[in-house]
Amino acid sequence: MPFCSTPDVPLAADEIARLSALPDGAHEVKPVLGCELEPGHGGPHWAQGQAEDWGSGSIKNWWLRWDEATGLREWAHDDTCRVDSTAGDPDHDICLLPAGHAGGHSWAI
Ligand SMILES: [Zn+2]
Ligand SMILES: [Zn+2]
Numbered sequence: 001m002p003f004c005s006t007p008d009v010p011l012a013a014d015e016i017a018r019l020s021a022l023p024d025g026a027h028e029v030k031p032v033l034g035c036e037l038e039p040g041h042g043g044p045h046w047a048q049g050q051a052e053d054w055g056s057g058s059i060k061n062w063w064l065r066w067d068e069a070t071g072l073r074e075w076a077h078d079d080t081c082r083v084d085s086t087a088g089d090p091d092h093d094i095c096l097l098p099a100g101h102a103g104g105h106s107w108a109i
Helices: 013-021
Strands: 045-053 059-067 072-076
Antiparallel strands (some): 045 059
């Protein structure tokens, strides 16, 4: 799966500490994040740093959103895309990128 080839972004120590300290964090926090959108996408880059999972589909995403051109670098809590690849196919896949993301869904990249 070829992802966007923009350089990975290192997290600051306080960001790693904050994401790691979230009591319901679903993932191990990675010190360096890479964009999860498709190559050549428009708009800012997106990478998931953490997700707080309270079950029953109740999730708070921690997306790092950045753009080298404008200097944008911020945390966003956009919902998950969840577009299904092929409903009815037992091997179907759910997108899991931020809702409204640029480029193709994760299963199409
Ligand atoms: Zn990107
Ligand atoms: Zn999607």
